[in-house]
Amino acid sequence: xxxxxSVLLRxxxxxxxxxxxxxxxxxxxxxxxxxxxxxxxxxxxxxxxxGISFQQLQKYENARNRVSASMLYEIxxxxxxxxxxxxxxxxxxxxxxxxxxxxxxxERLDFIASAEGRRLIEGLVNLxxxxxxxVSSLIAALGEELALRDTKAGSETAxxxxxxxxxxx
Numbered sequence: 001x002x003x004x005x006s007v008l009l010r011x012x013x014x015x016x017x018x019x020x021x022x023x024x025x026x027x028x029x030x031x032x033x034x035x036x037x038x039x040x041x042x043x044x045x046x047x048x049x050x051g052i053s054f055q056q057l058q059k060y061e062n063a064r065n066r067v068s069a070s071m072l073y074e075i076x077x078x079x080x081x082x083x084x085x086x087x088x089x090x091x092x093x094x095x096x097x098x099x100x101x102x103x104x105x106x107e108r109l110d111f112i113a114s115a116e117g118r119r120l121i122e123g124l125v126n127l128x129x130x131x132x133x134x135v136s137s138l139i140a141a142l143g144e145e146l147a148l149r150d151t152k153a154g155s156e157t158a159x160x161x162x163x164x165x166x167x168x169x
Contacts, residue, residue: 021063021064021066022063022066024090025063025066025067026063027086027087027089027090028063028067028072028086028087028090029060029061029062029063029067030061030109031085031086031087031088031089032057032060032061032067032075032086033061033109033112033113034106034109035079035081035085035086036061036079037106037108037109037112039079039080041079042054042121042125043057043058043061043112043121044125046075046078046079049078050071050074050075050078051074052071058113058118060075061113062113072086124136
């Protein structure tokens with residue numbers, strides 16, 4: 001007599017077999033980074049507060065490693081947000097909402113995740129707090145100067161496009 005095998009039917013998408021992270025893991029990682037940056041907390045500070053290395057936190061934020069439920073709870077507690085915050089905007093997360101608002105992409109996160117950003121952060125962390133504060137003030141002043149210069153250039157360009165009879169000489 002033949003033994004009968006039970007067959008499980010899969011409902012939903014096939015499990016991912018490639019090395020690419022799952023979109024949900026990528027979303028959660030980006031949200032961790034977004035909340036951390038908005039809270040003005042460095043990777044090293046957050047990692048220390050939850051008892052992991054900053055490299056491990058980088059892996060969570062870049063979705064190279066999945067975040068366990070308990071670790072996500074620790075991260076949320078440390079950042080002072082509900083765990084659900086990391087799932088906001090995830091497609092299919094809250095079907096009660098008619099339309100999920102997409103979360104803004106923060107260019108700072110892309111920079112921080114880049115090799116250049118990591119080198120800059122490492123260099124800043126190695127400075128004394130006093131020097132680090134001065135460097136931060138210098139960078140902020142440079143940013144303001146460039147923004148002011150861009151604003152002036154934009155208004156001058158607008159003036160050049162005006163009809164000749166409207167220009168003041």
